[in-house]
Amino acid sequence: GNAKGAISFMSHLGQLYPLNTDIAFQLGRLYFNQNKTNEAILEFKRALELNPSHLDSLYSLALALEKKGDEAQAIGFLKQALKISPNNQILKDKLEQLEKH
DSSP: OOHHHHHHHHHHHHHHOTTOHHHHHHHHHHHHHTTOHHHHHHHHHHHHHHOTTOHHHHHHHHHHHHHTTOHHHHHHHHHHHHHHSTTOHHHHHHHHHHHHO
């Protein structure tokens, strides 16, 4: 219920543990849920710099890019995610939805 406090706490953890992929991902989710899409994108990209195969970050980055209207980049990240998890129906459905536009 306290998104601002959660963001502050996760930001602090990110400073203490800058190489922790999960902290960057969770901070990205918090930003995304607060409609701070640009900040979310930066955190998801940071998580992917730390772990390029982080499936949740790939998917979340695609959602954030879609929200910004950048469907082409979103499709690219979904395709990357599908290389890691080729049978993931959620990824397949989202990709199909975006490719129809």
